[in-house]
Amino acid sequence: METVPREEIxxxxxxxxxxxxxxxxxxxxxxxxxxxxxxxxxxxxxxLFVPSSGDAILMVQKNxxxxxxxxxxxxxxxxKNKNHIPQVLNDFGVNQLATAGLEMDVLPANLYIEFQKQxxxxxxxxVSGIIRKLRxxxxxxEIEQIKKAAAILHTGYTEIKKIIRAxxxxxxIDGHLAMIARREGHMGMMRMRGxxxxxxxxxxxxxxxxxxxxxxxxxxxxxxNTPAMAQGAGFRRIKANEPIGIDYGVAVNGYIGDQFRTYVxxxxxxxxxxxxxxxxxxxxxxxxxxxxxVSCAQLYDRAVQKATKEGYGDFFMGYGEGQVPFIxxxxxxxxxxxxxxxxxxxxxxxxxxxxxxxxMFVLPQQGIVGLEDDYLVTSGxxxxxxxxxxxxxxx
Amino acid sequence: METVPREEIxxxxxxxxxxxxxxxxxxxxxxxxxxxxxxxxxxxxxxLFVPSSGDAILMVQKNxxxxxxxxxxxxxxxxKNKNHIPQVLNDFGVNQLATAGLEMDVLPANLYIEFQKQxxxxxxxxVSGIIRKLRxxxxxxEIEQIKKAAAILHTGYTEIKKIIRAxxxxxxIDGHLAMIARREGHMGMMRMRGxxxxxxxxxxxxxxxxxxxxxxxxxxxxxxNTPAMAQGAGFRRIKANEPIGIDYGVAVNGYIGDQFRTYVxxxxxxxxxxxxxxxxxxxxxxxxxxxxxVSCAQLYDRAVQKATKEGYGDFFMGYGEGQVPFIxxxxxxxxxxxxxxxxxxxxxxxxxxxxxxxxMFVLPQQGIVGLEDDYLVTSGxxxxxxxxxxxxxxx
Numbered sequence: 001m002e003t004v005p006r007e008e009i010x011x012x013x014x015x016x017x018x019x020x021x022x023x024x025x026x027x028x029x030x031x032x033x034x035x036x037x038x039x040x041x042x043x044x045x046x047x048l049f050v051p052s053s054g055d056a057i058l059m060v061q062k063n064x065x066x067x068x069x070x071x072x073x074x075x076x077x078x079x080k081n082k083n084h085i086p087q088v089l090n091d092f093g094v095n096q097l098a099t100a101g102l103e104m105d106v107l108p109a110n111l112y113i114e115f116q117k118q119x120x121x122x123x124x125x126x127v128s129g130i131i132r133k134l135r136x137x138x139x140x141x142e143i144e145q146i147k148k149a150a151a152i153l154h155t156g157y158t159e160i161k162k163i164i165r166a167x168x169x170x171x172x173i174d175g176h177l178a179m180i181a182r183r184e185g186h187m188g189m190m191r192m193r194g195x196x197x198x199x200x201x202x203x204x205x206x207x208x209x210x211x212x213x214x215x216x217x218x219x220x221x222x223x224x225n226t227p228a229m230a231q232g233a234g235f236r237r238i239k240a241n242e243p244i245g246i247d248y249g250v251a252v253n254g255y256i257g258d259q260f261r262t263y264v265x266x267x268x269x270x271x272x273x274x275x276x277x278x279x280x281x282x283x284x285x286x287x288x289x290x291x292x293x294v295s296c297a298q299l300y301d302r303a304v305q306k307a308t309k310e311g312y313g314d315f316f317m318g319y320g321e322g323q324v325p326f327i328x329x330x331x332x333x334x335x336x337x338x339x340x341x342x343x344x345x346x347x348x349x350x351x352x353x354x355x356x357x358x359x360m361f362v363l364p365q366q367g368i369v370g371l372e373d374d375y376l377v378t379s380g381x382x383x384x385x386x387x388x389x390x391x392x393x394x395x
Numbered sequence: 396m397e398t399v400p401r402e403e404i405x406x407x408x409x410x411x412x413x414x415x416x417x418x419x420x421x422x423x424x425x426x427x428x429x430x431x432x433x434x435x436x437x438x439x440x441x442x443l444f445v446p447s448s449g450d451a452i453l454m455v456q457k458n459x460x461x462x463x464x465x466x467x468x469x470x471x472x473x474x475k476n477k478n479h480i481p482q483v484l485n486d487f488g489v490n491q492l493a494t495a496g497l498e499m500d501v502l503p504a505n506l507y508i509e510f511q512k513q514x515x516x517x518x519x520x521x522v523s524g525i526i527r528k529l530r531x532x533x534x535x536x537e538i539e540q541i542k543k544a545a546a547i548l549h550t551g552y553t554e555i556k557k558i559i560r561a562x563x564x565x566x567x568i569d570g571h572l573a574m575i576a577r578r579e580g581h582m583g584m585m586r587m588r589g590x591x592x593x594x595x596x597x598x599x600x601x602x603x604x605x606x607x608x609x610x611x612x613x614x615x616x617x618x619x620n621t622p623a624m625a626q627g628a629g630f631r632r633i634k635a636n637e638p639i640g641i642d643y644g645v646a647v648n649g650y651i652g653d654q655f656r657t658y659v660x661x662x663x664x665x666x667x668x669x670x671x672x673x674x675x676x677x678x679x680x681x682x683x684x685x686x687x688x689v690s691c692a693q694l695y696d697r698a699v700q701k702a703t704k705e706g707y708g709d710f711f712m713g714y715g716e717g718q719v720p721f722i723x724x725x726x727x728x729x730x731x732x733x734x735x736x737x738x739x740x741x742x743x744x745x746x747x748x749x750x751x752x753x754x755m756f757v758l759p760q761q762g763i764v765g766l767e768d769d770y771l772v773t774s775g776x777x778x779x780x781x782x783x784x785x786x787x788x789x790x
Contacts, residue, residue, distance in 0.1 A: 001629075003622055033591050043625050045591070045610040063608045063616075063716055070622040104504040108590050109497065110521060112504035126505065175577030182570030187624035188595040195503050196428050196440070200583040213458045215440040221458075227398055227465040228649030228728075229582035230438050234396075254623030321458055333623070 002253060004041035006072035008141050012039055012134065013056050013073075019130045020052040020101065027051040027094070028101030028127045029085075029115065034191045034333040035103055035131055037254055042070035047085060051094060059088055082111075086118050101127030106193065132193075136330055136338040137352040142255060143376055146331065146354055146385055149257030150374060152184040152250045154387035157261055164395050166240050166265055170204040170233035171225065177202045177248055186250035193334045201249055204233040207242035210368030213322030217336070219360045220245060220368050221322065240266040243276070245360075245368040249335065256331045258356045259386050260372030265395045268369075275361040276369040278310045280391050282359040283371045286327070286341075291381040292351050297343040303327045303359055315361045328357040331374060353377040354385065397648060399436035401467035403536050407434055407529065408451050408468075414525045415447040415496065422446040422489070423496030423522045424480075424510065429586045429728040430498055430526055432649055437465035442480060446489060454483055477506075481513050496522030501588065527588075531725055531733040532747040537650060538771055541726065541749055541780055544652030545769060547579040547645045549782040552656055559790050561635050561660055565599040565628035566620065572597045572643055581645035588729045596644055599628040602637035605763030608717030612731070614755045615640060615763050616717065635661040638671070640755075640763040644730065651726045653751045654781050655767030660790045663764070670756040671764040673705045675786050677754040678766045681722070681736075686776040687746050692738040698722045698754055710756045723752040726769060748772040749780065 016039065020028060030036050030048040037043050039050065044067035046060040059079035060067045068076045079088055089095070097119050102112065104126035115124065138146070156177050163176045178201050182188065192199040197217055205212075205222045214221025214230045223234040238244055244263040249256055262268075262276055282303050290299055307316035317324050325344055330337030331354055339347050339355055354377070360370025371391045375382040411434065415423060425431050425443040432438050434445065439462035441455040454474035455462045463471045474483055484490070492514050497507065499521035510519065533541070551572050558571045573596050577583065587594040592612055600607075600617045609616025609625045618629040633639055639658040644651055657663075657671055677698050685694055702711035712719050720739055725732030726749055734742050734750055749772070755765025766786045770777040 001618065001621065031591070033593065037623055042622055043591075043610060062610055066607075066609065066625070070625075102504065104508075107504045109499040109502045109504055109507035111590070112507065113499075169578075171580065172578050174583075175574035178573035178577055179570035182566050182573055182628070183564070185566065185620055185630070187619060187621050188569075188627055189593060189624065195506070196426070196438075198428065198584060212461075214461065215438060215457055223396065224582060225580055226396065226582050226648045227437055228432055228646070229584065230461070230465075232583055233577070235580070251623070253621045 040071040097122040145255035148252040150386045156180045174233035203247040205245040206238040219318040243367040435466040492517040540648045540650035543647040545781045551575045569628035598642040600640040601633040614713040638762040674754045
C-alpha cells in the first residue's frame, strides 16, 4: 500500500518547526487525524509532539507496528496512555514547556483540560491557524493524489448518465455514485474540519430539492431523507426538464476531489439555462483572472459583480439565509481547507494552493445550477485538476 | 418528512432536567449534532439551553425556518452568533449561571473557552455522562427506527449474495452495500462519539484482511486502501473457502442498526468452522442469559470463559494489541453508545437498552469470523431487532 514519502514528511515537519519557532512556541502536540496524518503518514492512535527544533516524537497508543510501517518518522514509540506523555517527553530531554501549541479548534475540551493538568506550567496556544496555512500549499505529491481523486470523479460523472432516468430517486443516483467511488478506490470518507459539519460523498438535488437550505456551510443543502441528516439526496423522484445538481466528492490517500455538475433529462427552462450560462461565465472569468498575487476577496467581488449585473445577485451562492459568503474553498486532507475565496478571508492566491471554484445559483422553490472544478494555482495561472469537460450534461 | 414526535422531545427534556437538578446544575448547553437532535429533533446550526426547570431555548444560527419545522420545542428563536447567547438568556430571565453543563467530551476547546469568557462566573461540568445514560434507554419510537435500519441491513445482506464471487474486490462489495443502503433510505452516515474514531457504512474483510489491526475501537480493522483511512475494504480480491467478514451499518432517522455476518464461497476450513460455531454458541448463550439486572461485566466474563474453554481465548475479540475489552455496545444515534458489554463498564442491563452483541474471533494472518445482532432488553430478556437468520452464509 502507498505510504506518504519520507521526504514529504520531513519537509512538512521542517516547515512546521520554522513556524513554531517564529511564534515563540517550544513545540506542539498534534492529535487530530487529518493533521496527524499530514505530519506522520499514519492515523493509528497516537499523539505527535513536534518540538520547535529536534526530532518529532510519535507516541502510539494503538497500533504501534502499523504506525511504524506507515510513518517514516524516526521516533515512533509506544505510550501506554496519555498520562505517560510528560514522562516520555522527559526521557527525550523535553522537560519544560513554557508555551506550546494545541489544535484548539478541534481538540475536545476534556483533552484540553488533560493537557492543562499534565503540563501545569505551560501556556497553550491554538496552532490550528498555523497548520491550516502550512497545509494550504500543496506539494507535487499531494497534487498527484488530488488528480487521482479527480479521475474517479470523472468516472462517476460519466457512468451515472446511464442511471439518470425520469422516475429514479435522488437516493438511487447517490447510491450508484457511492458504489462507483468505492469500486474505483475512494477511501470511504471525506474529512471536514468544521465541528458539527458533516460531509457525505454526494449531494444529488433534483428540482426544488436544490433550493432547500440547511445548516451546512455550503450553497446547497437538500432535504435528505430525515431531519437527523438534513442534507443531500432524498426519496424525491427526478423528472424531465428540471436541473439535477450533483455535487460529488471522493478522497484518495486522504486527498479530496470535489466537483459539481448540472444534469438535465431533456431541456432546462430558459431561466435555468441563463442562470447556468452565467455560473459558467463567472467560473471561466475567475479561472482566467486567478493567479498568484490576486486577493481572494477581489476574486469574490468580481464574481458578485458579474452575478449582480446579470440580475441574479440575490440567488448567487444561495438565497436568503442560505447564501454563503464564498465562491471557492481549499481542498486537501479536508474539504474546508484554506484558501477560502471570500471577502472574509484575508489572503492572496499563492503558487501551490488547490481550491474548488464553485459559482452556483439557487432559485427559491426551483432548484440549483452551477459549475465546480478543482484548480491548482501555478505561476502562470490556474491549472484545472478535474477532468469532466461538459458543464451541463443532457441525458 | 418524518419528524421526532413532540411527546418524545418533551419526555427527553424532562428526564434531562431531572438529572440536571439532581446534579445541582442550573442548566446545560447542548451543541453537538447527535445530542442536539436527541433533545430538539433538528440538527440545524443552533445552541440549545436546557435549564434545570422551565422551557428549553433553542437559539438558531442557521436555518431558523427549518429548525422550527423540524423541532417541536416551543422556543426556537434566532441568535445572530454565539456572543449573543448571554443576552438572549438574560431576556428569558436566565441571568446567573453558577454551575452549568457542557458536552466536554466532544465540545472543541475553543468553544469551551468561549463559554468560559461569556459566562465568566460559571463553573462548568461535563454532562456527557448524564446525556449518554439518558440516551441509553430507548423509547418505543426509537426502537421502531432501529428496526427500520435493521430491515435495510437484511436487504443488503440478502442482495449482496449475488455480488460475492471469487475475484471480486472487497471494495466492490463495499460499494454495492453502500448503494443498497442509500437506495433503501440509509441517511448517509453513522455518527460515532469517540473523537478521531471514524465510521464507515461497512467493513468487508476477506481472509487475512480480517486480521489486520488498526486504530479503531473495534475487534476488526482491515487494511483499507490507504493509511489515510486505515480501515475497511481494500483492493484485495476475494477467494473461495476463506471467511469474508461483513460488518454493515445503516442509520434511519438518526438511529443505527449494526450487524456482522460471515460469508464464504464454498467451505470454511475446519479451524474457521469451529471458531465460527464457537462465536455462535457464545452469542446464543449470552442472548439467553442477558436480562434486566444482569451486569455487563458478568456477561463479558461468561463469554471469555467460554472462548477460553474452547481454546480460542487469545483470539477472542481480536488478538494482541487488537484485542478489545468488550463484546457488545449500545446503539442509537451513535454507534458507540451505552451500555458497553465490558468489565470496564459499571452497569447492569435495564429494560429499554438496545445493544449490538458481537462475539468474534480473529485468527492472525488468517481472518475473522463472528456473529453480530442488535437486541432490545425487555422485562423477559432480549428481543432481537435484526432480521437475518443465517449466521454463516455460504455462496
